Amino acid sequence: MLQPLPTAAEPTQQVRVRLFASLRDAMGWSEQLVRLETATATPLALWHQLGLGPEHQGPDEPPTEVRVAINQQFAAWDAPLQAGDELAFLPPISGG
Amino acid sequence: MLQPLPTAAEPTQQVRVRLFASLRDAMGWSEQLVRLETATATPLALWHQLGLGPEHQGPDEPPTEVRVAINQQFAAWDAPLQAGDELAFLPPISGG
């Protein structure tokens, strides 16, 4: 399911997933290339596919404190993902 | 009625009146020593006594745009004046 490195043969079938701060620390990785399993993948689907949420979290339930960015812009949990996208899961922001 | 200079014999019977900015320009003087005529003098009474208001202004009618300071603190038009006080009439403020 997870692809540790890009597959040269079909780079356009993949999404780059990035984690930051406490989420990266909790999961132990900062970046993965993930093959799109379906034509209708969403951030929420990948969130569950990668095991990022707690086990008790239902599959249709987005985490309330984490935000999503697609290609470095804030996006919705049910936004459609395209091959080649960069998807980031952002734990609570604390700037300024 | 107006005393151009302090009278050495009875300095405590006087109030120093000061005008600023547009009010001083309109009246042509900046400071006068005024003898207190009554024991119950007020800024409003002196305002009229010195002819500072327009002619149509009634004697009980304080000017809406001018403020009063007694001894360099804002005061009411009907505040009691003491001999030796410094009374100032302040046209609309425009600081900052």
Next chain:
Amino acid sequence: MAAPWRSIRLEPEPFEPLQALAAWHAALATALGALPAAESHFIGRVRPSSASGEPLAALELEHYPGMTEAQLQALAQAAAAQHGATAVLVHHRVGRVLPGEPIVLVAVAADRRGPALRCGQELLEALKHEVPFWKREWLADGRSSWVTGNTPL
């Protein structure tokens, strides 16, 4: 809490706000050991044109010596106490001020951004309405007129 640290000054000559702030920082760091976590500043400069839109030659700032300083001190003290600010600075020009020159500098240091921002804003409004300053606009041809109100927010 301790009495707020105040730096109140009438400036008869042009002053440079950033130099004034640097000196304030140095004095505050010495007095407090470190600068507070939040700091807000406001700088006001003379506009190039009069209220009626004509080119301005200069702005004359009259004040009431004694009362003006006392009012600035009292308002700075009250605003700092109300908002829990640590330190307040107000420097205000008097005399003849040229277009582009700084006329007022207000700075507030506090433990949090809310008090720093609110105290600064309140103090700025207060000194526009509660401190005896009067502005007279001078035009190039020698005409002048007293400003009768403040610019809108």
Next chain:
Amino acid sequence: MAAPWRSIRLEPEPFEPLQALAAWHAALATALGALPAAESHFIGRVRPSSASGEPLAALELEHYPGMTEAQLQALAQAAAAQHGATAVLVHHRVGRVLPGEPIVLVAVAADRRGPALRCGQELLEALKHEVPFWKREWLADGRSSWVTGNTPL
């Protein structure tokens, strides 16, 4: 109106806010001919203690390279346009920041004090909630924890 003049910078090393403002003044004066009549600044510094009250060794500021800069640009543009500000500056530290060091500087120049103050305040709140920065507090004994929210206003 003309597009607002923006100076957005991530600072990997300690910076001096008053020096940054002096450089901004010089650039603005060159670009505009004169500095606008109203200017607001905010400086935020690292507190000496952690959210739980322990002495802080350092604050680590993580960001999302690319997205952080783009979001700062977009928010500065939007706030300046909404309030009619002439110029906006945001400098924000990244990396390891020591107690007392400046972490953020926001400055706004505008024709009137209202837009300068409101734009600055709005931008400050926006960058606390809408720009990908994450703070981690490091204590003297080597423990660290991610900050989960912002300090209250």
